[in-house]
Amino acid sequence: MSKSINLTLKVWRQKGPGVKGRLETYHAGNISTDMSFLEMIDVINEQLTKDGKEPIAFDHDCREGICGTCGCVVNGRAHGPEAGTTLCQLHMRHFDDGDTVVVEPWRSRAFKVIKDLIVDRSAFDKLIQAGGFVSVNTGGAQDANAILIPAEVAEEAMDAAQCIGCGACVASCPNASAMLFVGAKVSQLALLPQGKPEAAKRVNTMVRTMDALGFGNCTNERECEAECPKEISITHIARMNREFLKAGLTAGEK
Amino acid sequence: MTLDAKIPGGPVAEKWDRHRFELKLVNPANKRKFTVIVVGSGLAGGSAAASLAELGYDVKCFCIQDSPRRAHSIAAQGGINAAKNYPNDGDSIWRLFYDTVKGGDFRAREANVYRLAQVSNNIIDQCVAQGIPFARDYGGLLANRSFGGAQVSRTFYARGQTGQQLLLGCYSALSRQIGLGKVAMFTRREMLELVVVNDRARGIITRNLINGDIESHAADAVVLATGGYGNVFFLSTNAMGSNVTAAYRAHKKGAFFGNPCFTQIHPTCIPVHGTYQSKLTLMSESLRNDGRVWVPKNPGDKRPPHQIPESERNYYLEEKYPSFGNLVPRDVASRNAKEQCDHGKGVGDTGLAVYLDFADAIKRDGHDVIAKKYGNLFQMYAKITADNPYETPMMIYPAVHYTMGGLWVDYNLMSTVDGLFVLGEANFSDHGANRLGASALMQGLADGYFVLPYTIGGYLAGITPAQVGTGHQAFKDATQATKERIHKLLTINGNRTVDDIHRELGLIMWDYCGMGRKDDGLKLARTKIQALREEFWENVNVPGSDKDLNQSLERAGRVADFLEFGELMVVDALHRRESCGGHFNEAFQTEENEALRDDANFCYVAAWQYQDTDKDPVLHKEPLNFENVELTQRSYK
Numbered sequence: 001m002s003k004s005i006n007l008t009l010k011v012w013r014q015k016g017p018g019v020k021g022r023l024e025t026y027h028a029g030n031i032s033t034d035m036s037f038l039e040m041i042d043v044i045n046e047q048l049t050k051d052g053k054e055p056i057a058f059d060h061d062c063r064e065g066i067c068g069t070c071g072c073v074v075n076g077r078a079h080g081p082e083a084g085t086t087l088c089q090l091h092m093r094h095f096d097d098g099d100t101v102v103v104e105p106w107r108s109r110a111f112k113v114i115k116d117l118i119v120d121r122s123a124f125d126k127l128i129q130a131g132g133f134v135s136v137n138t139g140g141a142q143d144a145n146a147i148l149i150p151a152e153v154a155e156e157a158m159d160a161a162q163c164i165g166c167g168a169c170v171a172s173c174p175n176a177s178a179m180l181f182v183g184a185k186v187s188q189l190a191l192l193p194q195g196k197p198e199a200a201k202r203v204n205t206m207v208r209t210m211d212a213l214g215f216g217n218c219t220n221e222r223e224c225e226a227e228c229p230k231e232i233s234i235t236h237i238a239r240m241n242r243e244f245l246k247a248g249l250t251a252g253e254k
Numbered sequence: 255m256t257l258d259a260k261i262p263g264g265p266v267a268e269k270w271d272r273h274r275f276e277l278k279l280v281n282p283a284n285k286r287k288f289t290v291i292v293v294g295s296g297l298a299g300g301s302a303a304a305s306l307a308e309l310g311y312d313v314k315c316f317c318i319q320d321s322p323r324r325a326h327s328i329a330a331q332g333g334i335n336a337a338k339n340y341p342n343d344g345d346s347i348w349r350l351f352y353d354t355v356k357g358g359d360f361r362a363r364e365a366n367v368y369r370l371a372q373v374s375n376n377i378i379d380q381c382v383a384q385g386i387p388f389a390r391d392y393g394g395l396l397a398n399r400s401f402g403g404a405q406v407s408r409t410f411y412a413r414g415q416t417g418q419q420l421l422l423g424c425y426s427a428l429s430r431q432i433g434l435g436k437v438a439m440f441t442r443r444e445m446l447e448l449v450v451v452n453d454r455a456r457g458i459i460t461r462n463l464i465n466g467d468i469e470s471h472a473a474d475a476v477v478l479a480t481g482g483y484g485n486v487f488f489l490s491t492n493a494m495g496s497n498v499t500a501a502y503r504a505h506k507k508g509a510f511f512g513n514p515c516f517t518q519i520h521p522t523c524i525p526v527h528g529t530y531q532s533k534l535t536l537m538s539e540s541l542r543n544d545g546r547v548w549v550p551k552n553p554g555d556k557r558p559p560h561q562i563p564e565s566e567r568n569y570y571l572e573e574k575y576p577s578f579g580n581l582v583p584r585d586v587a588s589r590n591a592k593e594q595c596d597h598g599k600g601v602g603d604t605g606l607a608v609y610l611d612f613a614d615a616i617k618r619d620g621h622d623v624i625a626k627k628y629g630n631l632f633q634m635y636a637k638i639t640a641d642n643p644y645e646t647p648m649m650i651y652p653a654v655h656y657t658m659g660g661l662w663v664d665y666n667l668m669s670t671v672d673g674l675f676v677l678g679e680a681n682f683s684d685h686g687a688n689r690l691g692a693s694a695l696m697q698g699l700a701d702g703y704f705v706l707p708y709t710i711g712g713y714l715a716g717i718t719p720a721q722v723g724t725g726h727q728a729f730k731d732a733t734q735a736t737k738e739r740i741h742k743l744l745t746i747n748g749n750r751t752v753d754d755i756h757r758e759l760g761l762i763m764w765d766y767c768g769m770g771r772k773d774d775g776l777k778l779a780r781t782k783i784q785a786l787r788e789e790f791w792e793n794v795n796v797p798g799s800d801k802d803l804n805q806s807l808e809r810a811g812r813v814a815d816f817l818e819f820g821e822l823m824v825v826d827a828l829h830r831r832e833s834c835g836g837h838f839n840e841a842f843q844t845e846e847n848e849a850l851r852d853d854a855n856f857c858y859v860a861a862w863q864y865q866d867t868d869k870d871p872v873l874h875k876e877p878l879n880f881e882n883v884e885l886t887q888r889s890y891k
Contacts, residue, residue: 002527032528032530034527034528035528035530036532036638039530039531039532042530042532042753043530046751046753046754048797049751049795049797049806050751050795052797053797054797054798055797055805055806057805059320060494061319061324061326061493061494061495062324062328062329062493062494063493063494063532063533063535064329064535064536064634065634065637066328066329066417066418067319067324067326067328067329067493068323068324069319069320069324082637084633085637089634089637089638091637091638091640093640114464114803115802115803118803120320121321122320122321122441124321125321125322125323125429125439125441128323128425128426128429129429129430129432129433130433132426132429133384133426133427133429133430134383134384134385134426135430136380136383136384136427137308138301138304138305138308138427138703138704138707139376139380139703139704141376141379141380141382141383142379142383143379144338144378144379144381144382144388144396145338145340145395145396147382148393148394148395149387149390149394150390150392150394151389151390151391151392151394154387154388154389154390155387157385157387158387158413158419161386161387161412161419161422162418164418165321165323165324188385189385192385192387194383194384194385195385
């Protein structure tokens with residue numbers, strides 16, 4: 001049943017990178033529990049605009065949990081309290097009347113704040129550019145059914161491939177590690193025959209790039225897995241570690 | 255100006271091969287001397303940018319998102335068509351061609367559609383080679399499922415996230431070229447002007463969305479792959495950032511707009527539930543493989559679904575269209591849902607919904623089989639509505655989803671501005687008046703991987719590289735115009751927010767230019783849009799600065815363009831004295847309430863030329879000749 005609730009919001013406001021930010025308090029009144037969290041911010045922003053103030057800057061696009069654009073830390077948890085849910089799919093029925101809700105950007109050395117709740121996640125693009133691909137040019141591919149892949153292998157690769165690159169894993173990790181993000185891509189391509197020829201090179205360059213970009217290391221906290229909106233398992237990190245070890249043993253692949 | 259579609263001669267099945275041979279080539283060593291700008295990084299733009307860089311061209315790619323991986327292609331759920339005939343159920347290139355022409359209600363260009371069907375198979379090969387984890391059978395071969403408007407299973411899929419997987423494949427190819435230094439990627443950049451010098455596209459003006467810098471970029475050709483304009487309706491299944499600005503700016507610089515009134519209202523979306531709502535969520539058409547659509551037989555029956563006995567349910571699609579049943583094309587399914595609700599048989603609080611019921615499928619196949627096929631879609635539905643679709647039928651209603659109209663292009667995908675190419679949803683070409691399910695992904699990737707890389711060579715081979723630089727007066731003029739427009743938006747300081755005006759525009763479009771259109775409604779809509787546009791430029795309130803990340807300013811610029819573009823849609827809808835596909839004028843229908851075409855007078859593409867905001871656009875016609883598919887009344891019975 002739809003009903004209305006009143007909330008106190010404490011939202012991180014920061015004018016730009018390198019500028020000191022702070023939590024501002026806003027009253028969110030008469031919020032329908034059928035609203036999504038981002039629609040609730042829309043309502044606040046409409047009010048701020050009418051009051052002659054600058055609205056809260058936040059990243060969002062598809063609002064159906066697949067583009068990976070949105071994401072904030074809500075009450076200390078990446079994408080808020082619901083498991084397996086992006087912020088845009090989090091609905092206000094999961095909050096109670098009178099709650100205080102603290103909203104902050106992702107925090108990590110590799111993700112600098114651009115403004116308010118928006119951070120720079122271009123480090124993720126650099127990781128994929130380093131090796132998160134199969135080197136095939138357009139044209140000349142063999143018939144799609146010439147490569148046989150057992151259904152369960154395709155399924156496991158798909159489990160890893162559904163990463164939306166939102167950055168929640170980094171934001172929730174005490175070390176700000178990107179191991180789940182990199183592990184998911186390395187694992188997907190290591191499972192599939194198409195990814196095998198470059199497997200050693202891929203894992204080496206991606207891990208090296210991850211370190212260079214300022215991401216921390218993995219100490220098996222499992223926070224990434226707990227907060228990942230696509231519930232990607234840390235077994236993919238384990239597979240990446242095995243791939244890394246294997247690559248180290250392979251002569252000629254540094 | 256006469257429209258020349260440049261369709262190659264010869265039988266339809268040989269046109270593309272022949273054309274590829276006749277196209278001029280650019281010498282491999284010369285390719286790097288040519289700069290190509292690609293605006294948009296979705297399936298069409300991303301695949302084009304990657305493929306052009308692989309060929310050796312110098313590519314600059316732009317997107318408004320923070321990463322090319324976030325383009326809205328990512329949200330496509332159900333699948334991608336190809337004429338592989340792997341299931342051995344009678345598919346062929348010819349059948350895919352035929353189904354697409356018929357599905358589009360005979361308003362698409364035959365030669366383009368045939369080429370699309372031809373290259374569909376290459377796309378699947380390419381995607382598998384990239385490591386896209388398509389669904390497979392236990393023997394390891396690729397799996398297929400059925401989609402609307404076809405009686406064969408030709409749709410390849412990756413759970414309910416096919417668009418995501420295809421986009422990530424194309425993003426990985428693009429990333430590889432960025433890493434190699436062959437593509438310069440500009441993220442969080444919005445194209446605000448097209449620069450045209452001596453009737454040729456020579457570059458673009460962009461705004462850096464982080465610091466507000468207005469930047470000039472010169473090139474030998476410009477490729478627009480900027481998606482559709484569904485957000486003119488405010489509420490649609492599009493991403494919040496999807497907009498018409500790049501295409502409309504190009505239109506104002508001379509690119510004709512083709513069939514703008516051809517919009518697709520997708521039948522299976524989660525119904526509207528509140529005035530604060532920011533967007534609508536689509537439930538993949540693939541659900542209609544197993545879900546049965548029904549409403550209560552008696553108008554006003556408000557009992558919960560499980561209390562309505564079988565004998566008092568009306569499975570209206572199965573009854574009316576026995577051979578296609580729940581898998582009729584989208585326009586037909588949507589119109590029928592509206593018709594049932596208009597008769598008072600709609601369900602839910604608002605009466606604007608119909609049931610999509612999986613009870614029989616779950617009884618037949620078991621919970622686990624259904625969960626495997628549609629698990630993520632069921633989960634998404636449950637998150638939004640707090641209802642469990644395994645136990646109670648889904649409630650669905652049509653919503654704006656895709657736009658078949660777009661910038662007019664010839665067979666080479668070049669617009670009426672030389673050197674300006676348009677791909678994917680942003681062009682008008684392949685879907686006629688209605689797009690079949692799982693064909694948007696196919697077209698985006700066909701254009702970017704397998705059509706443009708050939709046809710752009712034919713254009714570039716005829717020009718000298720790097721003739722116009724950013725120092726040219728045209729760049730200075732376009733920069734100045736852009737800055738003035740931004741300044742104007744920021745200094746109106748009125749009383750209404752951008753969203754408030756956008757919402758009002760959306761309601762006008764939905765009420766008068768949506769699923770059912772009437773002449774007097776369209777005429778009224780036109781005056782309402784003009785008045786709203788006037789109000790916008792006098793009374794909008796855009797806070798913040800131009801030297802900063804300013805999301806209100808971004809939206810204001812887009813809504814300003816929607817306020818002009820919406821009128822063009824209405825003008826196009828008014829002029830087309832027939833119904834076809836997604837364009838349904840209630841004055842033109844068969845006795846069975848199907849769209850009634852007028853092939854004698856309207857078998858053409860309407861391509862509109864921009865004059866001035868206050869002047870009516872000029873209509874140009876590209877006649878459509880059907881040499882291979884017979885023009886008939888579409889029947890899915």
